[in-house]
Amino acid sequence: MKKLTYVVLILVICLGTFFYIKTDSTSNVSKKSNVDISVDSKFEKYEGGNTPVLDKYKILKKINNDIVGWISIPKTTIDYPIVRTTNNEYYLSHDILKHESSWGAVFMEYRDININTDKNIILYGHNMKDQSMFTQITKYKENEFFKNNRYIYFDTLNIEGKWEVFSAYVAEDSFNYIKTNFKTNEEYLKFLKAITDKSLFSAKVQLSAKDQILTLSTCSYEFKNARFVVHAKRVNK
Secondary structure, three states: OOOHHHHHHHHHHHOOOOOOOOOOOOOOOOOOOOOOOOOOHHHOEOOOOOOEOOHHHOOHHHHOOOEEEEEEOOOOOOEEEEEOOOOOOHHHOEOOOOOEOOOOOOEEOOOOOOOOOOOEEEEEOOEOOOOOEOHHHHHHHOHHHHHHOOEEEEEEOOOOOEEEEEEEEEEOOOOOOOOOOOOOHHHHHHHHHHHHHOOOOOOOOOOOOOOOEEEEEEEOOOOOOOEEEEEEEEOOO
């Protein structure tokens, strides 16, 4: 999968300096940061496992050690690194270089620790007026887009991932679509049925207790505290 944002990022870094510029909607302040491009041996392995970090992602850990993956969705503007920290608040208001930003960053649920094996990997991003961050997951509100754009590409730093969309819906804040801990297979299957039944459209994707799913979440505006949610099943191992 071609990652234009990633390619541009690496080209800039290879010149010796990484410039990250984002204009704040109120202050119009530009920001710049220098990044050491050398790669330490401690970044050769990821998440304490034995699988090496993919070559194309090694540099990302030098930019920010919180970076844990990359997401891209064809026919959208979504093509971003994913960060994770010890809470779900910090990256609501900080970018991937840890600068304060109203755009924030696309970030992972902090409770997802074993991201190559946890059952429900949850990613959050703002719904921005400039169509950045996770705004364009709302394209899945359209039946035509849902039918014709079924795959999301979400990689961890050491494993490439392809995921098939099977559910998309507007959720109330009382609906627990961000559940991460399942004590039994039966509990997980019940959860999968609940999120499938809420979908705006039918995908006819077979799900089992062995499946790992990806959950994308952003704000929606149908009612107070509405969220738009997309779920996808991992289809490569």
